[in-house]
Amino acid sequence: MSQIKKRDEILQEDKWKVEKIYKDIESFEADFKKLKGVAPKLCEYAGKLSDGEKLLEYFKLDEEVSRLAGKLAIFAHMKNDEDTANPTFQVLKDKIFEYNAEIQSMQAFFIPEILSLEEGTIDKFIKSVPELNMYKFLLEKILKKKPHTLSVEQEKLIASVSDCLNAPEKVYSMLSNADMTFPKIKDEKGKKVELTDVNYSSFIRSKKRTVRKEAFKALFGTYKKYENTLAASLTSNIKNFIFISKTRKYESSMECSLKPNDIPLDVYNNTVDTVNNNLKSLHRYVSIKKKLLKLDDMHMYDLYVPLIDTVQEHIEYNEAVKIVKEGLKPLGKEYLDIFDEGINDGWVDIYPNKGKRGGAYSTGDYDTMPYVLLNYDYKLNDVSTLAHEMGHSIHSYYSRKNQPYIYSDYSLFCAEVASTTNESLLIHHLIENEKDEKRKLYLINQELEQIRTTVFRQVMFAEFEKITHEKIENGTPLTAKDLCKIWRELNVKYFGPDMIVDEEIDMEWSRIPHFYWDFYVYQYATGYAAAHSFANSILKNGEKAVEAYKGFLKSGSSDYPINVLKRAGVDMTTPKPLEDTIKRFDELLDMLETV
Template sequence: MSEVKALKSRNEVEKKYKWNVEKIYADNDKWENDFNELKGMVPQLSSYVGKLNNGKELLEYLKLEEKVSRLAGKLAVYAHLRSDEDTANPTFQALRDKIYTYFAEIQSIQAFFVPEILSLSEGTIEKEVERVPELKMYKFLLEDILRKKPHTLTKEKEELIAGVSDCLQAPDKIFSMLSDADMTFPTIKDENNNDIELTEANYGRFIQSKDRRVRKDAFKALFNTYKNYKNTFGASLTSSIKNFVFISKVRNYSSALECSLKPNNIPLEVYHNTVDTINKNIEALHRYVKIKKKLLGLDEIHMYDLYVPIIDSPAISIEFEEALKTVKEGLKPLGEEYLNIFEEGVKEGWIDIYPNKGKRGGAYSSGDYDTMPYVLLNYDNKLNDVSTLAHEMGHSIHSYYSRKTQPYVYADYSLFVAEVASTTNENLLINYLINKEQDKNKRLYLINQQLEQIRTTVFRQVMFAEFEKVTHENMEKGIPLTSEDLSKIWHELNVKYFGPEMIVDEEIDIEWARIPHFYRDFYVYQYATGYAAANSFAHEILEKGETAVELYKGFLKSGSSEYPINVLKKAGVDMTTPKPLEDTIRRFNQLLDMIEK
């Protein structure tokens, strides 16, 4: 019997495998000193209430607010990184809770700023920006606030909406409590005929099982359980949609979609183009289903066959040093400067590499304006871990460029582009791995990995986006939707997206009830647009070399100094056109060509 390798405690992990958090604060005492300094600064913000019509006072406030935010950010990064190193360490949990709790107080004191700016008479801000030259740096920030004025209500109405915000979040809470806490699933037999209680956590493993009986049983057990609660899920989702439609009307938007997109200045055509482009090219997904059916040797392909891999993951172990070399080779097209930053990050201690007892699971990129970027990994020598390294370093190098180039006020990038740099890295890496792989089965596995990423991140998420579009438009027209109506819409979308080869099992009709993102209106389309933008960047970089790299680095350096659509457009990716998505579908078809050979 092989020996089980025990996880090391945090203290047992060699320093070279741990991130350099001491660079932020050498010890907790220094953290406490800065926390006390922060508490001394924050009350000063309230002294500017009623004074923002004066340019000099406005400038002073903005400078103080930056000082507060930068110090709070630095404190928070140290506390949460330390806490994630060992979630059982009470000292670091206390630090994290301390700063996170204090954030609420900071936000409360800052809350007067936007309403006061919006209450100023027409032209006041523009005049003060001209009068006080130092305010010019904040011009874009201030203009963005003023742009929202037609959708900002009176002080009394804003207070009323704030007061009922918790009630408006009730559908999401009901969904979470029902799906996460109250629902239980039946017991199924695994591949070895053992009784296993099905859960949301282990469903992913069963639906990918090579044993068709196992994945079919898991599929039916999961969705039939959801079906038992269809009326409750229907009521919670339609209530959530009604709430969002109500808010959009109250805030004088023409539609719920406009209410979601306009605050980030994203044209509605971006959303419509995304759905329309996928619909016009849906045959690519039909082709995928047909090829998968053939490769799996099935007479019929069902919804529960979608996630089973056409080939098993290669049984290879990749040491971290080897992963670094592989990722750097994959990212070579980004040029020497980019690779030097990558190497600097590794040497300077950006990355916390291996699991240890109590360490938070998963992976992320973190950091703030006055810290290095930091990457949490739980590296386990698998091929997916190599891809995760490339992904998280993509986030971190994006942050590095943005913070080095932009002033603090514009250093963060928007959610719309947040996954672009990380996914560009992943695309460059998988392209490199596919092109260099000589072993037929390993190459097939890699091709399938990228196909699945496009299927789930682009096609699937756009199907979700179309469901949101249809349901919200119905509600806006005053057409009520029951759980049966929602299931009918969902069934028809699955038939359209997966095509004539796919048997759309009736159990899938309730799948809409399982999607938490539907309680964050019009959010999911950004997965597809982000992937399409990344695919476009990767393609251009590989085709055009240095010219495309310079444009791409311009994107990485832009932060939020412009609206996200404009940031991408200046770098050569125009998301108001179908081209980025069409290029992604072209890549999807190229991969299908490879898999058919």
């Protein structure tokens, strides 16, 4: 029976070098003590920001505090994610996250005080204190918040309860990552194997239908046992966000999420509408897949199996690194040198272990490396995940090297663009260079799956968010049964008449952690569409396009995201990038139909 390794059984060279942030807990505690000494000084500036010199002093102190707090928080959350059942790091993470909420409370006076200044005051400050010019865009963004900013006392109150408002996500994370256990199932060789949220992705792709069916039923059957708890945590999270949006006088929770980044609501709604107008492409995909798999009926657990028989995949991690580098060659030597630095300097935590957080992500802060968490499982999908997460981290690398601290983070709207550009270049390289026809068709299926999961699937998620938020905003309570019904209806609509929508899939909403980050998922689809545009341009136009793209990577949040993308040649206010992506999906389907 296959057993998952414990953390201390994983080789040192296969773990991220988190010790580069803090070599031990004592070093962490020393900086935490330092933070507690310096952070309260922020309060001394309350009532003094009507002086340009004092404003500059505040900005410098705030940066010192924020950078130190960020470094501490990254270390604590990384250590906690290495083994979510380890109580030492649970406590460490709780401690710094709770203190970060206190820091937010200390900073709460800042925005209301800036907004109380007479019109034109900021311009006068910048003339008299030239160093403030760096903060001009930041201050302009703040002034736009005037209709949505509360009094100093109210802002303090909101900041002080931020940790409590995050409780639903924390409850969900502990339940799904640490407490929930799944049954044992039989693998393709008939051996009993412990099912986990991580290895489920391998089983659901199995060519053996009984394996994927058993994994599907076991996974969602387990989630079903916790349906009321999971529904309560998700609806509580939605209510918390609605509470914040109403308190801040936004028209809706969607506006509360999009408006601060200057993203028109039409971008979200048009994304959902554009995909809904093109669902015939997804229905066609299901129909072709059913035919090629020679199935009498197509079930939800048949969705992820590769269309084309291929040799059993087992790609060692070092080979994955080589494959990704080949795919990213069009991005040039500078980009590849940064990629090598990440692989060799310990950015990446490679393999799964008992208690390790599932999935994959890029993390880090201004004063740390841009780390990557993987749960590498030797499949082509894991190679793609490496390319994806390194795309995030290299985006962060460029942004932090080229922007001051205040503009070093890129917006959520741009967050998935660099990662998906990497994936797009990788799959294009693999398809173009594959000589074996069978293998080539297998790769075509991989790109189809990328578009299906990143565009169609994520927009279905986005539509679910839109429906659930609007229902709760309108006073309609949602139970587990209601959430399952909404999810089921969406699956029926998206997958069309050739798909049997199994009852187990009704619980799928409960295993999507992104639903705790309100109105985030639509950006996977818009990000993919933008990435598709960048990748096409890089492959067609070479160095000129690479320079424009690197300009995007270096921009951070120095302008609004729509402008950052538009300046690099991609206009997301139009449906064109999304329509072009679906056009590519149709072209790939044409290739499949010639099989």
